[in-house]
Amino acid sequence: MNPKQALEFSKDQHCEIVDLKFSDILGMWQHFSIPVSELDENAFDAGIGFDGSSIRGWQAIHASDMLVVPDPNTAVLDPFTEVATLSLICDIVDPVTREAYSRDPRNIARKAADYLNNTGIGDVAYFGPEAEFFILDDVRYEQNQQCGYYFIDSIEGQWNTGREEWPNLGYKPRYKEGYFPVPPTDSLQDIRSEMVLTLEKLGYRVEAHHHEVATAGQGEIDMRYLAIQEMGDGLMWYKYVIKNVARRHGKTVTFMPKPVFQDNGTGMHVHQSLWKEGKPLFAGDGYAGLSPLAVHYIAGILKHAPALAAFTNPTTNSYRRLVPGFEAPINLAYSSRNRSAAVRIPMYQTNPESKRIEVRFPDPSCNGYLAFSAMLMAGLDGIQSRLEVGDPLDKDIYSMSREELAEVPSTPSSLEEALEALRNDHEFLLKGDVFTEDVVETWIDYKMENEVSAVRLRPHPYEFTLYFDA
Numbered sequence: 001m002n003p004k005q006a007l008e009f010s011k012d013q014h015c016e017i018v019d020l021k022f023s024d025i026l027g028m029w030q031h032f033s034i035p036v037s038e039l040d041e042n043a044f045d046a047g048i049g050f051d052g053s054s055i056r057g058w059q060a061i062h063a064s065d066m067l068v069v070p071d072p073n074t075a076v077l078d079p080f081t082e083v084a085t086l087s088l089i090c091d092i093v094d095p096v097t098r099e100a101y102s103r104d105p106r107n108i109a110r111k112a113a114d115y116l117n118n119t120g121i122g123d124v125a126y127f128g129p130e131a132e133f134f135i136l137d138d139v140r141y142e143q144n145q146q147c148g149y150y151f152i153d154s155i156e157g158q159w160n161t162g163r164e165e166w167p168n169l170g171y172k173p174r175y176k177e178g179y180f181p182v183p184p185t186d187s188l189q190d191i192r193s194e195m196v197l198t199l200e201k202l203g204y205r206v207e208a209h210h211h212e213v214a215t216a217g218q219g220e221i222d223m224r225y226l227a228i229q230e231m232g233d234g235l236m237w238y239k240y241v242i243k244n245v246a247r248r249h250g251k252t253v254t255f256m257p258k259p260v261f262q263d264n265g266t267g268m269h270v271h272q273s274l275w276k277e278g279k280p281l282f283a284g285d286g287y288a289g290l291s292p293l294a295v296h297y298i299a300g301i302l303k304h305a306p307a308l309a310a311f312t313n314p315t316t317n318s319y320r321r322l323v324p325g326f327e328a329p330i331n332l333a334y335s336s337r338n339r340s341a342a343v344r345i346p347m348y349q350t351n352p353e354s355k356r357i358e359v360r361f362p363d364p365s366c367n368g369y370l371a372f373s374a375m376l377m378a379g380l381d382g383i384q385s386r387l388e389v390g391d392p393l394d395k396d397i398y399s400m401s402r403e404e405l406a407e408v409p410s411t412p413s414s415l416e417e418a419l420e421a422l423r424n425d426h427e428f429l430l431k432g433d434v435f436t437e438d439v440v441e442t443w444i445d446y447k448m449e450n451e452v453s454a455v456r457l458r459p460h461p462y463e464f465t466l467y468f469d470a
Contacts, residue, residue, distance in 0.1 A: 001072045001073050001075055002072055003041040003044035003045075003072045004041060005072065005075075006044070006070075006072035006075040006086075006088070007039070007040070007041065009075050009086070010036060010039070010075070010086040013077050013084055013086070014084050015036050015077070015084045015085060015086040016035070016036055016083050016084055016085070017033050017034070017035065017036060017081070017083050017084070017085040017086070018033060018034050018035070018036050018038070018039045018085070018086045018088065019031055019032075019033045019078055019081070019085050019086065019087045019088070020032055020033070020034070020048065020068050020070060020088055020090050021087060021088065021089050021090065021236070022068055022089065022090045022091075022092060022104070022106070023104075023105045023106060023236060023367065023369060024055045024056050024057065024058065024105075025055075025056065025057035025058065025103055025105060025367070025370075025439075025442065025443065025446070026056055026057065026314075026367055026446075027105065027236075027365075027366060027367025027368065027369070027370070028056075029236055029239075029240060030055060032050065033085070034048070036086065039070075039086075043070060044069065044070055044072055045069070046067075047067030047068055047069040047093055047095075048067065048068050048069075048070075049065060049066070049067055049095065050066055050067075050068060051064050051065070051066070052064050052065065052066035052092075052101075056446070057103065057442055057443075057446045058103055065095050066092055066093070066094070066095065066101065067092070067093040067094070067095050068090035068091070068092060068093075069090055069091045069092075069093050070088035070089075070090050071088065071089050071090065071091060072088070074087070074088055074089035074233060075087070075088055076202050076203065079198050079201060079202065079241070079244075080244045080248075089106070089233055089236070091104060091106055091107060091110075092104035092106075092107065102436045102438060102439060103438070103439055103442060105232070105367050105369035105370050106229065106232060106233075106369055108369055108370060108373050108434060108435060108439070109228050109229040109232045109369040109370075109372060109373050110229050111373075111432060111433065111434045112125075112228055112372070112373035112376050112377060112432075112434045113125065113227065113228050113229055114432070115377075115380070115431065115432030115434050116274070116376065116380065118432060119380060119384070121274065121276070121281075121293075121380065121383055121384075122274035122275055122276040122281055123275065123276050123277065124227050124274070124275045124276075125227065125228045125272065125273075125274055125275075125372075125376050126225040126226065126227060126228075126231075126271075126272065126273050126274075126275065126356075127225060127226065127227075127228055127231040127270060127271070127272050127372045128222070128223065128224065128225035128226075128231070128270070128271035128272070128356075129223070129231070129235060129268050129269070129270045129271075129362075129364075129368065130220055130222050130267075130268060130269045130270075130271070131220070131221075131235065131238060131239075131255065131268045131364040132212050132218060132219065132220045132255075132266040132267055132268065132364065133218070133219060133220075133242060133253050133254065133255050133266060133364065134152075134154070134214070134216060134217050134218050134219075134253065134254050134256075134259055134260070134266065135154070135188055135191065135217035135218075135219060135246050135251050135252075135253055136152050136153065136154050136216065136217060136251060136252050136253070136254065136259075137153055137154050137155050137217075137250075137251055137252075138151070138152065138153040138154075138252075139151070139152050139153075139252055139254070140152075143458060148458060148459065148460075148461060149461055152216070152254075152259060152260070154215075154216035154217045155172075155187065155217075156172050156173055156178075156187055156188070156215060156216050156217045157172060157215055157216040157217075158172050158173065158174055158175050158215040158216070159215075160172060169184070171184045171185045171187070172185070172215065173185055173186075173211070173214075173215045173216075174215065175214070175215050175262065175263050176213055176214065176215075176263060176264060177213075177215075178211050178212055178213050178214050178215055178218055179210070179211065179212055179213040180210045180211045180212075181211065186211045187217075188211065188217055188219060191245060191246065191249055191251070192209045192210075192219055192221060193209070194245050194248075195209070195221055195241055195242050195245045195246075196209050196221060198241045198245060199221070199223065199237065199238065199241055202237055202241070204223050204224070204234055204237065204238075205223065205224035206221060206222065206223055206224070207222045207223070207224050208221075208222045209221040209222070212264070212266075213263075213264040214260055214263040214264040214265075215260070215263055216260055216263070217251075218260075218263075218264065218266065221238070221242070223238060225271060225273075225356075228372050228373065228376060229369070231368065231372060232368045232369035232372060234368075235364075235368035236368070239255060239364075254266075255363075255364040255365055256315075256317050256365065257313070257315065257317050257318045257320065257321040257363040257364075257365055258317050258318075258320035258321045259317075264327065265320065265321030265328065265363070266321070266363060266364060267321065267328070267329075267360065267361075267362070267363050267364075268362045268363050268364040268366070269344075269358050269359070269360045269362070270312075270358065270359045270362050270371070270372070270375065271346070271356045271357070271358050272356060272357060272358075272359065272372075272375065272376070272379070273294075273355065273356040273357070274293070274297070274379075280352050280353055280355055281293050281294070282294035282297070282355045282356060282357065283352035283353075283355035284355075287336070287345075287392060288336035288345040288347065288392075289345070289350065289355055290345060290355070290357075293383055294355070294357060295388070295389060296382045296383040296385075296386055296387055296388075297357065297379035297380075297382050297383055298334050298343050298357055298379075298382065298389055299382040299387035299388055299389045300378045300379045300380065300381045300382020300383065300385070300387055300428075301342075301343055301357075301359055301375060301378050301379055301382065302332045302333070302334065302342065302343065302389060302409075303378070303381075303382065303387055304378040304381065304425060304428060305332050305342060305361070305378075305411060306411065306412050306417070306418060306421035306425070307374075307378075307418070307421045307422040307424075307425040307426060308371075308374050308375060308378055309322075309361065309411055309412050309418035309421070310415075310418040310419050310421065310422035310443065310444070310447070311366060311367070311370045311371045311374045311422075311443075312359075312361065312362035312363070312366050312371045312374070312375065313361065313362060313363050313365075313366070313411070313412075313415075313418065314365060314366050314367070314415070314418075314447065315363075315365045315415065315451065316414070316415045316451055316452065316455045317365070318363050318365060318415065319412070319413060319414050319415060321363060322361065322411050322412075322413070324410065327339070327340065328340075328361075329341060329342050329344075329360035329361050330342070330361065330410045330411045331393060331408045331409075331410055332408065332409040332410060332411065333389075333390075333392065333393035333408055334357075334389060334392050334393065335392045335393045335394050336392065336394070337394070338392075338393055338394055338395070338396075339360065340393075341360070341392075341393045342359065342360055342361050342411065343357055343358065343359055343360065344357070344358045344360055345357055345358070346358055359375060361411050362375075370443075373434060373435070374429060374435075377428050377429050377431065377434055377435070378428060380428075380431075381428040381431070393408065414452075415447065415451065415452055416448070416452045419443075419444050419447055419448060419452070422440065422443075422444060423440075423444055426440050
């Protein structure tokens with residue numbers, strides 16, 4: 001869709017407002033709106049000004065003027081506004097140099113796609129995230145100088161089997177048994193279906209939706225794979241749709257990796273593959289039907305996984321999920337069927353077009369543009385350096401001895417550890433100017449100051465159980 005077509009679409013839909021959306025560096029959509037009369041073809045080139053100093057991790061106040069440049073290809077009707085609203089995803093441009101802003105996550109994903117093409121290895125990278133989430137009925141939290149707590153609740157929560165609900169009808173998924181009973185135990189079927197249909201109205205193909213393993217409303221909706229930048233846009237729409245449909249029903253959604261104690265956390269397994277001239281590059285005659293190129297790609301992912309975790313698992317809460325001894329895929333190994341391995345090769349289908357790898361340690365608190373780009377750059381580094389991997393991890397990890405497990409490297413145990421790994425290993429991200437030193441340094445500094453140190457300073461509620469009577 002070109003600017004003229006986007007304007008015609010807006011007119012056909014009787015739009016009165018234009019909503020301009022863009023992602024901050026952490027992966028949260030920001031927006032502002034203008035009357036439709038203020039949008040003309042020139043705006044798609046000249047852009048529209050805003051204050052970049054108010055966006056997390058962006059410009060200093062003395063250089064705050066920035067431009068949003070709408071992408072006409074992203075024109076859709078916002079499904080949640082009462083007033084007919086044209087939604088446009090925007091790129092960020094410096095008003096003086098007219099250069100794409102290096103800290104704009106969407107720009108980073110575009111540069112990653114361009115870099116892949118320039119290497120000659122392939123011409124498109126497809127990504128298919130399986131983002132999980134919890135649909136909750138109530139959430140309260142507080143943190144100040146003299147108290148700190150959180151409280152979440154769900155009509156499905158197993159802890160509510162004895163609650164007076166006038167009447168309590170039971171049918172609450174037992175811990176770790178939410179995958180996947182039919183209604184009435186799965187009480188969220190219709191809400192998830194509405195989420196799916198809303199995504200499809202926006203132009204996204206959905207392959208499946210279902211309840212997930214945990215009690216308390218854990219779910220998953222799987223969108224069909226797309227090229228890297230388009231899927232970055234798609235993940236933003238995914239979160240927007242799921243949160244707003246839930247709110248429409250008086251419920252709320254969290255993508256926190258570990259909101260429920262002693263039940264499954266929330267992951268985002270990311271399927272990915274490279275293609276060239278319409279042909280899949282990961283299919284071959286090797287282990288699990290992989291090509292040598294795919295094996296090198298896996299080796300790059302596993303080599304750089306500790307640094308990747310700073311982008312794919314970017315919160316302190318991420319590491320409540322990535323804990324040894326449980327089902328989380330912390331083992332930096334690959335396997336055709338073992339879901340405890342960091343990289344799995346799905347075996348559902350055998351045709352070459354479906355051959356892909358699944359990176360299992362990411363979670364949906366990430367910024368998709370950055371996480372997808374970082375994984376692509378790691379995989380490409382594995383191909384360019386012809387990295388090799390050892391034997392696949394096809395054993396049951398729970399039957400492995402301590403000595404055997406000690407030989408299998410694992411994901412970082414904390415956000416601080418992941419950020420330190422990124423500090424020491426990010427040259428692969430700088431190729432093609434996809435990421436810049438400034439982006440990497442900004443990410444590390446922001447996360448350390450605003451998250452790692454902030455959490456470290458505050459007493460944890462459980463510490464009172466452990467230590468109050470010390």
